[in-house]
Amino acid sequence: MPLYRSISTPIVGDGQRTSFWEDDWLGIGALRHTMPVLFSHATKPRDSIAAVLEKGVRESLVTRLTVEAERELAHVMRLLETVQLSNTPDSRSLIRCSKKGGELAVGDLYSLLLTSGIAAPYASFVWDSFAPSKAKFFAWLLLRARIQSRAALLRKHILTAEEAGCDMCGEPLETADHIMFGCSFARSFWTAVGWTLPEDANVEDLHSYAAPDAFGKNAATTLTILLCWNLWKHRNGVVFRRDQPWLARLLRACRDDASLWRTRLPQAIAGEAATWDACLRDIS
Numbered sequence: 001m002p003l004y005r006s007i008s009t010p011i012v013g014d015g016q017r018t019s020f021w022e023d024d025w026l027g028i029g030a031l032r033h034t035m036p037v038l039f040s041h042a043t044k045p046r047d048s049i050a051a052v053l054e055k056g057v058r059e060s061l062v063t064r065l066t067v068e069a070e071r072e073l074a075h076v077m078r079l080l081e082t083v084q085l086s087n088t089p090d091s092r093s094l095i096r097c098s099k100k101g102g103e104l105a106v107g108d109l110y111s112l113l114l115t116s117g118i119a120a121p122y123a124s125f126v127w128d129s130f131a132p133s134k135a136k137f138f139a140w141l142l143l144r145a146r147i148q149s150r151a152a153l154l155r156k157h158i159l160t161a162e163e164a165g166c167d168m169c170g171e172p173l174e175t176a177d178h179i180m181f182g183c184s185f186a187r188s189f190w191t192a193v194g195w196t197l198p199e200d201a202n203v204e205d206l207h208s209y210a211a212p213d214a215f216g217k218n219a220a221t222t223l224t225i226l227l228c229w230n231l232w233k234h235r236n237g238v239v240f241r242r243d244q245p246w247l248a249r250l251l252r253a254c255r256d257d258a259s260l261w262r263t264r265l266p267q268a269i270a271g272e273a274a275t276w277d278a279c280l281r282d283i284s
């Protein structure tokens with residue numbers, strides 16, 4: 001089943017044959033990966049959507065939730081507000097390895113298995129990092145270019161074309177790539193931390209860029225997520241609180257987070273974070 005799950009996407013009807021936790025049915029990835037803390041509180045991890053919704057999500061969890069699990073639960077409950085089950089049985093459509101008529105192309109499946117391409121290439125980048133789960137969740141959306149940039153809100157008709165520009169630099173369309181790499185503010189940030197990224201850097205390839213040695217070998221992913229997370233929060237301050245973009249303040253926020261996040265690293269690689277502060281030092 002995990003293999004079939006990875007090459008197909010559920011079309012939810014009555015919710016009887018789709019797994020609440022293991023299928024990507026809300027469009028954010030399987031909840032067991034995107035809400036890992038909450039999932040660890042599930043009493044029946046194999047329950048279908050129908051089973052969980054009938055019982056109630058909270059009733060499908062152990063009685064006492066951690067603060068982080070409560071936070072993830074609130075996220076999920078918001079997503080569930082728009083969910084409506086129907087009388088039609090659930091079905092699945094192949095997203096990979098399908099022939100024209102929709103049936104399984106065994107040859108393609110075989111080569112997929114040989115190259116171990118089943119999981120999204122960035123899955124381990126995100127989920128094996130040592131970032132806190134809210135930042136992992138952000139990184140997961142980021143690498144799928146699913147963060148709420150103004151371009152995304154324009155596509156959903158929430159903003160007009162005139163409102164879809166970048167508040168930092170005035171670029172007419174604020175995409176996820178622009179926020180993270182294209183914006184002049186983002187570029188000065190990456191330069192300040194000592195990372196020369198490709199000219200055409202984009203969020204979907206973030207996991208494939210080689211970080212500077214000073215980020216650490218095994219700790220680099222965690223610091224990369226920390227930087228993107230703080231750049232995103234800084235952008236939100238500019239957009240929602242009308243803060244001025246300010247590189248020194250962003251670097252200070254990164255240093256503050258780094259001092260907390262480095263305690264999350266396993267002992268064997270904790271030493272790698274010794275060079276983080278040098279990357280995040282104040283610019284003068």
Ligand SMILES: [Zn+2]
Nearest residue numbers: 166168169183
């Ligand atoms: Zn910009």
